[in-house]
Amino acid sequence: DAKTTQPNSMESNEEEPVHLPCNHSTISGTDYIHWYRQLPSQGPEYVIHGLTSNVNNRMASLAIAEDRKSSTLILHRATLRDAAVYYCILTDQTGANNLFFGTGTRLTVIP
Amino acid sequence: EAQVTQNPRYLITVTGKKLTVTCSQNMNHEYMSWYRQDPGLGLRQIYYSMNVEVTDKGDVPEGYKVSRKEKRNFPLILESPSPNQTSLYFCASKVRGATNYGYTFGSGTRLTVV
Numbered sequence: 001d002a003k004t005t006q007p008n009s010m011e012s013n014e015e016e017p018v019h020l021p022c023n024h025s026t027i028s029g030t031d032y033i034h035w036y037r038q039l040p041s042q043g044p045e046y047v048i049h050g051l052t053s054n055v056n057n058r059m060a061s062l063a064i065a066e067d068r069k070s071s072t073l074i075l076h077r078a079t080l081r082d083a084a085v086y087y088c089i090l091t092d093q094t095g096a097n098n099l100f101f102g103t104g105t106r107l108t109v110i111p
Numbered sequence: 112e113a114q115v116t117q118n119p120r121y122l123i124t125v126t127g128k129k130l131t132v133t134c135s136q137n138m139n140h141e142y143m144s145w146y147r148q149d150p151g152l153g154l155r156q157i158y159y160s161m162n163v164e165v166t167d168k169g170d171v172p173e174g175y176k177v178s179r180k181e182k183r184n185f186p187l188i189l190e191s192p193s194p195n196q197t198s199l200y201f202c203a204s205k206v207r208g209a210t211n212y213g214y215t216f217g218s219g220t221r222l223t224v225v
Binding site: 034036104 | 219
């Protein structure tokens with residue numbers, strides 16, 4: 001299974017944009033890029049996913065490199081509630097295979 | 112409210128005493144899955160189910176059983192719990208199809224086996 005590489009931790013000031021990077025250099029042509037986050041003492045929460053084109057939803061934006069070897073999750077205005085561990089995960093076409101969470105990026109939001 | 116409900120939230124038990132952690136979803140999802148989360152190891156899949164009466168092993172199935180007799184329920188059974196099964200467990204569900212949203216996770220069950 002193709003794996004992803006993320007920084008262990010990042011910090012952001014409150015109300016500023018955050019760009020969380022993810023490298024997936026061995027991604028296959030049919031792999032989808034999913035992002036989940038896990039807030040303290042909660043289960044993981046789906047954030048966004050995409051295949052080739054950039055995606056936007058109410059929570060975040062996903063920017064996918066043209067060669068698909070990397071992607072960036074963008075939180076437009078970080079709030080204290082966004083402090084969490086963010087996971088970048090590759091999935092097959094069904095999105096239902098084993099989600100390999102890895103260690104993710106721990107985002108700290110500074111008031 | 113659309114959700115995945117796990118019970119109990121916390122459980123302390125003794126080695127060898129059979130237990131069941133229940134998981135129920137109200138979204139008519141086909142896919143359901145169990146994960147365990149351990150410090151330094153992240154989340155690892157135990158078992159998953161693609162639909163009623165269809166289950167398969169994940170990465171760490173040893174010591175666990177599951178069943179999927181109804182679409183909404185996916186219980187996790189520990190026939191003879193051991194201390195190495197002390198962990199935080201999450202149930203998750205997802206609707207079939209690649210273009211739909213991702214998994215919805217429950218709030219977790221913290222299990223301690225002494």
